[in-house]
Amino acid sequence: MSTAEETDGGSAPWAEVTPEAARRLLVAAVEAFAERGYHATTTRDIAGRAGMSPAALYIHYKTKEELLHRISRIGHDRALFVLEAAADGGGTAAERLAEAVRSFVRWHAERHTTARVVQYELDALGEEHRTEIVELRRKSDAVVRRIISEGVQAGEFDVPDIPGTTLAVLSLCIDVARWFNAQGSRTPDEVGDLYADLVLRMVAAKR
Amino acid sequence: MSTAEETDGGSAPWAEVTPEAARRLLVAAVEAFAERGYHATTTRDIAGRAGMSPAALYIHYKTKEELLHRISRIGHDRALFVLEAAADGGGTAAERLAEAVRSFVRWHAERHTTARVVQYELDALGEEHRTEIVELRRKSDAVVRRIISEGVQAGEFDVPDIPGTTLAVLSLCIDVARWFNAQGSRTPDEVGDLYADLVLRMVAAKR
DNA sequence: CCCGAACCTGAGCAAGCGCTTAGGGTCCGT
DNA sequence: ACGGACCCTAAGCGCTTGCTCAGGTTCGGG
The missing domain is CATH 1.10.357.10 (Tetracycline Repressor, domain 2)
Known part of the structure; x- marks a missing residue:
């Protein structure tokens, strides 16, 4: 589902989130949470949107x-x-x-x-x-x-x-x-x- | 958790839902969905609040x-x-x-x-x-x-x-x-x- | 040329999920 | 007395979940 949506609007969206891989995951999570809600979103979905394996998420975030x-x-x-x-x-x-x-x-x-x-x-x-x-x-x-x-x-x-x-x-x-x-x-x-x-x-x- | 909350307010709340067992389940589901959200609520939780086993839910509702x-x-x-x-x-x-x-x-x-x-x-x-x-x-x-x-x-x-x-x-x-x-x-x-x-x-x- | 740090993956575990099934009480009409 | 409709449960199936872990790849410095 969803092309790129719009990744999120205007000026320097999530620039303060580093490194870049962590930011990609966070942006993917925002999109997924907004579409389906937190509980209906799986970690596999988030990682997939960010182009990573599920395990990669846990290098940048604890949970x-x-x-x-x-x-x-x-x-x-x-x-x-x-x-x-x-x-x-x-x-x-x-x-x-x-x-x-x-x-x-x-x-x-x-x-x-x-x-x-x-x-x-x-x-x-x-x-x-x-x-x-x-x-x-x-x-x-x-x-x-x-x-x-x-x-x-x-x-x-x-x-x-x-x-x-x-x-x-x-x-x-x-x-x-x-x-x-x-x-x-x-x-x-x-x-x-x-x-x-x-x-x-x-x-x-x-x- | 939760005592009785208030079961839901005023005049004849869910009277049109019959039989009584189906109504109890529905009222339990309303409480659970409102507290935790649909996706975070389990069928076991709903049935438990209604004082039934999980299987009982599927006698009255398909899903x-x-x-x-x-x-x-x-x-x-x-x-x-x-x-x-x-x-x-x-x-x-x-x-x-x-x-x-x-x-x-x-x-x-x-x-x-x-x-x-x-x-x-x-x-x-x-x-x-x-x-x-x-x-x-x-x-x-x-x-x-x-x-x-x-x-x-x-x-x-x-x-x-x-x-x-x-x-x-x-x-x-x-x-x-x-x-x-x-x-x-x-x-x-x-x-x-x-x-x-x-x-x-x-x-x-x-x- | 090799080392170690940084980053990522494939495979998979334990737990919990929605839902099913086989069967057992209870109560009715007869 | 008893057969059957109704309502419920114990057990559990197949699957997905959040999360882990051993190991592979990439890359800059010596």
Whole structure:
């Protein structure tokens, strides 16, 4: 199945993963996990996609779960980085919120293969690894909540339930990874713009 | 693991599934699939939760996949029924949209165990069964799109991108099944009210 | 020319998987 | 009293799984 899909989008995808053989395995694992899910993917499938024998996987990674952890960790780091960059970009709260949603959604759409694994295969991680990842997600939550809170205090926003609205905004963005299809009619930029508009409407002060 | 969880919420949960032994198995499968995912769940686990031997499962269901299909089919039927009831309830487009979101979200929160299986284990279905379910999902989409379109035509709503906004509304509601936690601080009713408010803001005409 | 480190493979092990089969209780109508 | 329909289990088959290990290939430095 699958030609090359798109290996994964944009700028320097997994450059930090070395050596090259380990990166090939990781990229293969991302594709396989995204297509079939972690539990339905076999180590033979991953190794095969990377053009290696099953045994080669265990030279670079201790277990299949470690592969998922590495993917999840790097993916969450990047998604959080994108969010924080927008939050620290300056401007009004509305401008910062719009930019945060726009770039966070764009990331989930452009890299939807990675994002699907990162966002929906969390339960397959072991206890320790999962708590580490959950901590990163709390930080994403804090970033969005902070922008919304500041917007409320500045009188830009009208938000009766700040934690609830924060949750809804993040939920909306994350779910893009589930339904986004590269062959579909929308580009990542278009989805980002649409979602930024929708979120601004959700928090807008009544006039 | 797990005491009784809550077997699944409210009114006559799986009454239409007979005989009783088949229902017990199905309820056990819903719990197991929701906790661990379809592929990580074994037939031995399902049978064990239902208090039977592994072989008993195959008297009532031909395969493990058939169990998932039955769950998915019934779940989608119910969710769609809830949506359509609200859509046909009368009133302004805003009232109907609010009620649709409120009850759809409430369903996903109250029955989040079932909903998680229904919404997130679709890929595990076989080709034929999956296309059958996808058809039901298209109907949900059509229901929401229709309300929004009518609201726009009546001048109640201002929605530049009707298909995109429809997608976002459904995505927001469905994702409740992923994060909702019965032990959390919010009741299904509260989440339903919050989300109905947020969605109305998304489509509201500017004043 | 050879050595050792780095990297990879073929073969396969123990365990667990979905599913089957032969047979045994239980309870009904007669 | 008893035959048969119904429902269940113990045992296990054939296969795949995650993972291991002994050994082969490649390559730079001496």
